[in-house]
Structures are given as structure tokens and as C-alpha cells.
Amino acid sequence: MNLPVHRIIPFSNVEGIGNRTSIFVQGCNSNCLYCHNSETIPMTSKDSKLYSIEELLDVIKNQMPFIRGITISGGEPTLYHEFLIELFKEVHKLGLTCYIDANGFFDYESLLPLIDETDKFLFDIKGLGQSLNDLCFSDSLGNINHLAKNASNRFGVEDEHLKNLELLLKRKKIEEVRFVYLKNFYDTSKVIDEIYNLLRQYPDVLFKVIRMHTRGLPKERLKLLKGSFPSTSDFDEIKSYIEAKGFKTLKFIE
Ligand code: SF4
Structure with a gap:
């Protein structure tokens, strides 16, 4: 059994609590327009490498004195x-x-x-209902990911996305919920309200809100996202709304 890995970051402090070795898998069942790791979306890539469990353990053991754990990211x-x-x-x-x-x-x-078997999940919320189809399963990018359409058919309704979060919260498996804020794809206050309704009973779970930025995005994605990048004043507005809701553990990434 092997895992297709796009890259490994030996030390990361943005992928959960403490220093962690982050392993980015190759392949994703989504195709988010704003994806900053779009090279990890295809199921195969000339830049990825197959690792056995033993090979990954060797990498992890090398970092052992300096890390608290590992985070698997991606891709999905x-x-x-x-x-x-x-x-x-x-x-x-x-x-x-x-x-x-x-x-x-x-x-x-x-x-x-x-x-x-997983200690904690970092869970991305990408919108609700139709916005998931427009943002995550859009075929405007062509056939970059053949799984996107299947995923859309299965999960293109808001309930599935949020239900999984709710179930993981109940099992105390969520460390943070992430929301990348961009304009024109969803009713932001509705998304925030839904997230708050779930997180209000879990004050220790971090809600991290990230302002979408253009850095590192391929040209074709930039074109499709034209007009959706929030300005600092757009972000300030949404920050005020979020702060007023009463989230207990909150972080904004500009
Ligand atoms: S789920 Fe993550 S890795 Fe997959 S397309 Fe979306 S942002 Fe990229």
C-alpha cells in the first residue's frame, strides 16, 4: 500500500497545534476555484511520489525531537x-x-x-448549497479533476457538508474550522450563522477566517474569480459581523 505525496513540510505551525510535519497528498475530490494548492488536485502528477508507510515513518522519525505530531493535508x-x-x-x-x-x-x-484513529480534524467550510457547486465543483476549469462531478452529485447539498462537521464536533474530533472568505459566491452572513449555530456549543474549537488572496493562483483561476477578492474594507465588514456573533475562539488571517 502506498500514498501519493505531493510534498512534505518537515515543520509547520499552521496545520494544527504545535510544530507538525505536514504531508500533502496528491489528489482531491473537489476543485475549489480559489485553491492555492491546485497542483495537488489531479489524482496523479509527475511531481508526486509514492511513499510506503515505512518510508513516511522514516521521514517522521527524523523530525521526532522537534514535532508534536503530523498533519495530513492536500489534496484531500x-x-x-x-x-x-x-x-x-x-x-x-x-x-x-x-x-x-x-x-x-x-x-x-x-x-x-x-x-x-484521528486525533483532530481541521475542517474547511466552503459555502452552502448552490455555492458549493459553483465554487468547488465548477467545471469551468475543464476536466482538471474527474472526481469533481461525482462529488458534486453526492455532496452538492448543504446538509451533507455541515452534517459531517456536526458529527465530528459531537465526537470531539474538531480542532479548527476554516472558512476562506470571498465575494459573490454565497450569502456570507448565512454561512457564518450556520457555522455559529454549530460551534456555539464548542467554545474551544477555533474558527479561522481567511481573506482570499491572489498570491500563487494560476491565471485561469484568477480570471474566473475576477471581482471576488475581498478588499481590506470588505474583510473588516465581515470581521465585525463575525465578532458580534460571539464566537469564543476566533482568528482572522488577512
Ligand atoms: S479541497 Fe482543498 S485541495 Fe481540494 S480543491 Fe479545494 S482548496 Fe484545493
Whole structure:
């Protein structure tokens, strides 16, 4: 069993609590227009490399004195749930924690064995209802990802996305919820209200709001997102709305 890995960052302090080794998988079931890792979306790439569990453990052990755990990001880690269960079992034996940065588009029941083995999830919220189709499963980018359409058919309704978050919250498996703010794709206050309704009972869960920026985005994505990049004053406005809601643990990334 092997895992397609696009890159490994030995030390990261933005992928969950503490210093962590971040492993970015190749392949995603979404196709977010604003994706800053769009090179990780195709299921295969000449820039990715297959790793066995033993090879990844060697990388992780090299960082052992300096890290608190590992975070699997991507791409979408949950596509590789069977591999990750086995990897996490081994990593736990080293006394390290295992996190997943997930997009929320997965079948909860099939993932239960992985959920049990995962310490915490960092969970992305990407909008609601039709905005998911427009933003995450848009085919305006062509056939970059053949899984996008299937995912859209399965998860293109708001309930699935938020239901998975709710179930993970109940199991105390969420460390942070991330929301990339951009304009023109959704009713922002409605999205914020939905997130607040879920997080209000979990004051320790961090709500991280990120202003979408243009840096590193490929030209074709920039074109499709024209007019959607929030200015600092747009962001200030949404910050005020969020602050007034009463989220207990909150962080804004400009
Ligand atoms: S979920 Fe979206 S933002 Fe994350 S890697 Fe996939 S396409 Fe990119």
C-alpha cells in the first residue's frame, strides 16, 4: 500500500497545534476555484511520489525531537483513508498525534475507522448549497479533476457538508474550522450563522477566517474569480459581523 505525496513540510505551525510535519497528498475530490494548492488536485502528477508507510515513518522519525505530531493535508487526505488508518496506528506508537485537514466532502459512515484513529480534524467550510457547486465543483476549469462531478452529485447539498462537521464536533474530533472568505459566491452572513449555530456549543474549537488572496493562483483561476477578492474594507465588514456573533475562539488571517 502506498500514498501519493505531493510534498512534505518537515515543520509547520499552521496545520494544527504545535510544530507538525505536514504531508500533502496528491489528489482531491473537489476543485475549489480559489485553491492555492491546485497542483495537488489531479489524482496523479509527475511531481508526486509514492511513499510506503515505512518510508513516511522514516521521514517522521527524523523530525521526532522537534514535532508534536503530523498533519495530513492536500489534496484531500480522506480519499486515502485505508492507508492513513495504518499510518496513524504506527505514528501513535511513536507518541505523536495525527491530524487531518479535510474538505468535508466524504461519506461519514465509511470513514468511521479513520475518524476513530484521528486525533483532530481541521475542517474547511466552503459555502452552502448552490455555492458549493459553483465554487468547488465548477467545471469551468475543464476536466482538471474527474472526481469533481461525482462529488458534486453526492455532496452538492448543504446538509451533507455541515452534517459531517456536526458529527465530528459531537465526537470531539474538531480542532479548527476554516472558512476562506470571498465575494459573490454565497450569502456570507448565512454561512457564518450556520457555522455559529454549530460551534456555539464548542467554545474551544477555533474558527479561522481567511481573506482570499491572489498570491500563487494560476491565471485561469484568477480570471474566473475576477471581482471576488475581498478588499481590506470588505474583510473588516465581515470581521465585525463575525465578532458580534460571539464566537469564543476566533482568528482572522488577512
Ligand atoms: S479541497 Fe479545494 S482548496 Fe482543498 S485541495 Fe481540494 S480543491 Fe484545493
